[in-house]
Each structure stands twice: as C-alpha cells, then as structure tokens.
Amino acid sequence: MTMKVDRLTSSAQPKWFGLALQALVVLSRKSEVYPSAAIADRLESEATLLRKVLAKLAAAQLIETREGRDGGYRLKRPPELITLADVYRALKVGEPLCSGMLDTIGCRDSNAHMQSAFVDIAKEVEEKTLETLQQHTIAQLAQRTLLHSS
Numbered sequence: 001m002t003m004k005v006d007r008l009t010s011s012a013q014p015k016w017f018g019l020a021l022q023a024l025v026v027l028s029r030k031s032e033v034y035p036s037a038a039i040a041d042r043l044e045s046e047a048t049l050l051r052k053v054l055a056k057l058a059a060a061q062l063i064e065t066r067e068g069r070d071g072g073y074r075l076k077r078p079p080e081l082i083t084l085a086d087v088y089r090a091l092k093v094g095e096p097l098c099s100g101m102l103d104t105i106g107c108r109d110s111n112a113h114m115q116s117a118f119v120d121i122a123k124e125v126e127e128k129t130l131e132t133l134q135q136h137t138i139a140q141l142a143q144r145t146l147l148h149s150s
Contacts, residue, residue: 060090
C-alpha cells in the first residue's frame, strides 16, 4: 500500500524568484510603462526568460501589461503593498519543494513513515519561508539595493 503525498510547491525555476524581485525593484522606480527588453538589459538577463517571469507576475495581479509599440510593464499596486511572499506565491508551478528528499524514498509500505516525516518537514520549511518573506516588501528591497533609475 502506498501513501498519497500532498506535494508542496516551489518556484518555477531557481533563478526566477531573484529575477522577479529585481524586475519589480526596477518597476518600482518608475510609474510609467517599462518595456521588457529594457528591464532585461538592466538585469543583464535574457528577455525571453524575463517575459516568462513577468507573465507569472501579471497573472498574479502584481504587475500590469500594456500591449503595442509603447507597451511594457508597470506595478499594479504600490511597492509598499507587494511583499516578497506575494512574489514567491506568484511563481508557484507545482514542483515539490523537497523533491530530492521525497525521490529517495522507496515504494515499500515500511517507507510510509519516512515519507510522512519528509512531507511534514517540507511543509514546515515552506511555512517558515513564507513567514519570513511576508515581512519584506518590494519598496524595502528597493531601498536596500544599489539599483538606480535611468
């Protein structure tokens, strides 16, 4: 008999969270629309990857998009009201937080307790992560960084 695992989720890609935070800091510096190519250039990132990250942020209602020649992105709400936890949640895609830990457990019934323990630990890590990220905003991060508006 195998135990069903409640899978925890993590960021889409390990570097997506960092790119998202940096992009939001850049957007927090201007009230007008900022093109993705300009943001990517500023972050020294690939524009295609950044657009995937920005699409997740737009779907989560953290930023808004404007189509067309004068298109781009801007924050949907003040940076003081966007927590790092909001960004973290926006990037969730369904991958297990501790997939490496869970993947090491065999299928025998005797492994159910180990699997349950790993899932409990992963849930606790996720809760603590969100608790910490909830204490920080994009505005605070922008104040702490050396990014300067162009």
